[in-house]
Structure formats: structure tokens, C-alpha cells
Amino acid sequence: MSDRIFGSIGLALAIFFIWQATLIQESFIQDAVGPKTFPIIIGTVMGLASLYFVLKPDPDPVWPNAAGLIEIGLAALVMFAYAQALPEFGFGISTAIAAAYLAWRLESPPVQAIIAGVLISGGLYLIFRVILGLSLARGPLGF
Amino acid sequence: MDVLVSLFDGFAIALTWQNLLLALIGCFLGxxxxxxxxxxxSNGVAILIPLAFTMGLGPTPAMILLTSVYYGAMYGGRISSILLNIPGDEPALMTTLDGHPMALQGRAGEALALSGIASFVGAFFATCGLVLLAPLLVKVALLFGPAEYFALFTLAFATLGGIASTNQAKAAFAAALGIGIAMIGVDGQTGVPRFTFGEVHLYDGIDFLVAIVGMFALSEVFIFLEHRAVHGAKPAEKMKIGKIVPSWSLIKYCTPTMIRSTVLGFLAGVLPGAGASLGSFIAYSVEKRLVDKEGTFGKGDPRGVAAPEAGNNAAAGGALVPMLALGVPGSGTTAVLLAVLLALNITPGPLLFQNNPDVVWGLIAALFIGNLMLLAMNIPMVGLFVRVLLVPPRFLMPIVAMVSFVGIYGISGSSFDLMVMVGFGILGWLLRKLDIPMVPVILGVLLGAAMEKNLRRALTISDGDWFALVASPLSIALWAIAIFGFILPIVLGPTIRKRMQMRKDDAGAAVD
Structure with missing residues (x-):
């Protein structure tokens, strides 16, 4: 069943891809093939492969239950937030919080997770900023 | 003799303090x-790519660092296979079969040392093979025009799923997805934007490093979150290592095995789409058939440890041949190494040997040196690496995630890229769940643009005649291999997979 759903999404994606390819603005510089043809070929391959999944699906993988899916979704949200927070709050604080969150969700006791977050953040700062001289995001506190 | 002179020059490049230090760091980290x-x-190299860039290394030092990591990881995979019965990576799977039983008999030290030596033999002779074979392949590659290159790229995609591929449609989908992602951005030939939806960040296209680090490193973090650190979390098991120095007679006893396995592994590595997993599998199976007269394989036969280790390390060296000489990688990790070269503005292929001989031969010399270092490191220091296994994933995975973020942010300094990377992490997790191989996606992102460029060049030369793609005997041969390579797994795949599974079950039964 998973493969069928996935195949349908793939098929929709392929059709969308081909449709977008036909909308590409042609430029006044032109070669024999043009910018549309190759994407259309690729879209066709993708569509055919997807059609195959719909017709002949593999057995279902073991999906995590709702809690597992929420777990992964939340971790992804934390990572997105981290990407946004990095320029705002600086490397040190953002990294400590994100690393602590991940350590906590991977079943560390909360206190250990916080310590791990701070240590990871500090350790990476030491290696990348102090030793390797890489420019990390600077927050209001300067690290 | 040209080759020897070039190799000598290579040693002159590799033997600087900086490069030696990088090789040492790379071997250790690997x-x-x-x-x-x-x-x-592949994850190991992917995580360290941004590091190599942010350190501002030149092409040769960067490649030395990362290929040392590659070779090192091939050595390291055996440690957890032998001690914990958990393969550190896919090619090390076959090592569990005899390695873990040996460890249970209290001969872990012997197994570790023997596999270290077998790895060295495999990698050393494969590097020799690389020296001999790559220049020959370059001569062939110089005959390639755009039409042949287009056929070659198709061949790489068609065979990448490998002979044990479960579902060729999934491999094809993955390749199309990757190439499709590569189409995003401004078209190099005519300068029109494609699939950008007006988003300025997308005009440059998607940076393949972002895609690679997201798919390989972050998806691993998601997998661990899903399983909640369940597996790999039992390091409490105290394993007696025993004596680490193998007896001379044991090495002699295993020598014929190592030699045969090296040859097989190297060939498996050079062939497109086979890679190290198949190298170790073939080496083990052939050895079992040839020398296992008393039925000791799977119960802790030292030859069963030596064969897959020599095989997979030889395959790792063999896989570098098509990557360097043709610019078409034969395995996942070499695809990641190709990304490094492309990001450094170096195009692998025949011209690499002419234009940047320093990179090629410096790299090859560094492989020889790194190999010696690995042997020296792996026998006395194996205890140290064993201790590394005790780091629980609940601390390790946050580190992996954060290093990935630091690396990508260090290169681009853009929050947008970080978010794209997280997106690729989720995509990678989803693809893994659905059993869609990730390597073709990566290779598509990497090579999509070059593939299209060659197609359009070929057709511009022929003035739009599509038959130009099959006009030369060389391109017809490449197309034939591509089609054959795509269909073969559909015919043979089920049998081979069943056998691999059977071996695994046998071993499981013997251990339990």
C-alpha cells in the first residue's frame, strides 16, 4: 500500500515536473535541443517508474506509530528552528539547545542531556572557531 | 615506466608534513x-566534506584527507562486526559470519589482527591495480565524444542499483529524482531559469553538498530517533580481546585466501554498480566453495575473516578506478568523493590525468602511505577503537547532526541552505523507509547537469539528429552494457539476494 501511495505521489510529481518544463521560457540563444527536452525525458522516466510502483508494489515497510512520526516531525521542526535561530541568537546558545533536545529525545535523562548539549556546543566551538578559525554565527553575546 | 615516474612525483607531493598529518587524521577519523x-x-566522508572546505584546503590535501577517511572507514567497519556482531557498514556484513564466532571463542584479538592484515593486503594490491589500470582506462576515455559520455552516464545510472538490487524501478526513480533536482536553477546553455518558481535562492541550483550531507548524515539521525537508540546500545557486553599479534603460521595459512579475495574484490570494485558489498560477498562465497572442506566456515574459521576483509578493501580501491579515470563513480562512497572533486572545481576523467597529475598521483601516493598508517594504527591501537564503540548513540547522533550544520553553515553562511539540508534529511529518511536507494539520487544531483550538457552537445554537433547517440561502435557498446546491466539484476537479483540472506541466517543460527 505504501508503495502505491508513493507511486501516485511520484506520478503527480512527474506530471508537475513535465508541465513546469513545458513552461520554461525559451531564450533567444538556442541550441538544437533547447532547455525543455531533457527535463521532459527525465520526467517521463520518473513517471514510468512511479507507474510501476502503483501496479506492482513491494511489501509495506514497518512504519513507526503515531508517536514515532511525531518524534521525527518535532526533531525536524527543532532543526528548522535551529537554522532560523542561528543568525539571531548565535552559535553557542542555539547549538546547545538543539543538541540537548536531540540527546534528550534519544533517551538521555534530562540533566545529562543538558550537560551533553552544553558540552557539544562548547566542544564544537572550541574545535571549529578557536582551533580551525571558522566563522560561526555570532549572536548578541558574541558566540 | 611513465607510470613509475608519475608515481614518484606523487610521493614527492604526498610526503609533506601537512599531507602526512592530514592522512593520519583522516585514517584515524575514518x-x-x-x-x-x-x-x-559514505556518511563518514559526507560529514567531513564541509570540514575539509572550511579548513581552506587545496584540492590535493582535501582529497588526501577524505580518501584516507574512506580507506579508514573500510578498515574500521570490521571492528564492530567482530566484537558486537553489528556490521559498522554494509560491506562489513560478511565479516560478522566468522569474525563474531571467533570472538566468542576468545580469539577476538586474533580476528581483529588478521582482518587488519587482510584489509591491508586487499587495499595495497588494489591501489597497485589502480596505478596500472587507471592510465589504460584513460587512454580509452580519450576516444569519448559527447555522445559516448552521454551513453556512459546512462550506463552508470543503469548499473548503479547493483546486481543485488531489489527493485530496478526504484533505482530508476531515484536517478530521475536526482537528475530532476539537478535541473533546478539557471540553464547553463541558454541562461534561462528552470524550476525556480521565482525563488532567488534557487537560481544557483541546489548545492550538492547540502543534498549529500542532508541525505547521508541527517537521515541517520532520524533513523536513530525512530528506533530510539535501541540497537547498538548494548556495549556493556565485555569481550575478551585476547592476544592481538597473530601467529606467523596463521597468516601463512590465510595467504592464498587473501590473494584470491583481493583479485575478486578488485574486479568487483572496478565494474560499475558492484561496489564493496558485492566484493566481500563474492570473496567469501568463492572461498567457502574452494577451501571449506570441513564445514568450518561460519563457525569461526580465520579464512572466513580474511576473505571478506581483503575483498571489501580491494573493492574500495577498485571503485576509485572508474571514478578517477572516467568521472563516473561505481559506488556510493566514490560518488561522495566525486562531489568533493566537483566542489573543488576539478572535473575527474581523462583530462584530470593530463591537467592535474599532481592531484591524481599525490592522491594515489597518499593511499599507499595511508594504508601503511592504517596497518600500523589498527594492530596496536585496536583497543582504543574498541573503546570508541562504547560512545552511546544518544550522545553520538546529536554530535553528528551539529557537525553537519556547522559544516554547511561554514561554507555558505545561509539559513536557507540549512533548511534545504533538513528537507533532504527527511527525504533521505523517507526514501530509506521505502527501500529506494539514495546513491542514484546523489549521483543524479551530481551528474545531471553534465549528462544534459553532453546530450545537447552531441545533438548540436549532429544538428538535432538523435541517431548520433548510437552512431559509433563505442557508444553502441556502452548502450548495450547499460541495457544489459539494467536487466541482469531483474533476472539474477532474487537468487543472489536469497543466498546473501541465507548466509546471514546460517550465521545467526550458529551464533545463537
Missing amino acids: TVMGALPGLGP
């Missing part, structure tokens, strides 16, 4: 990454 369950050669 062994650690290979030993950690869940991190294999």
Missing part, C-alpha cells in the same frame, strides 16, 4: 567512523 555502528564510509 577508522572511528567505520567502527561506529550506523556510520559507514
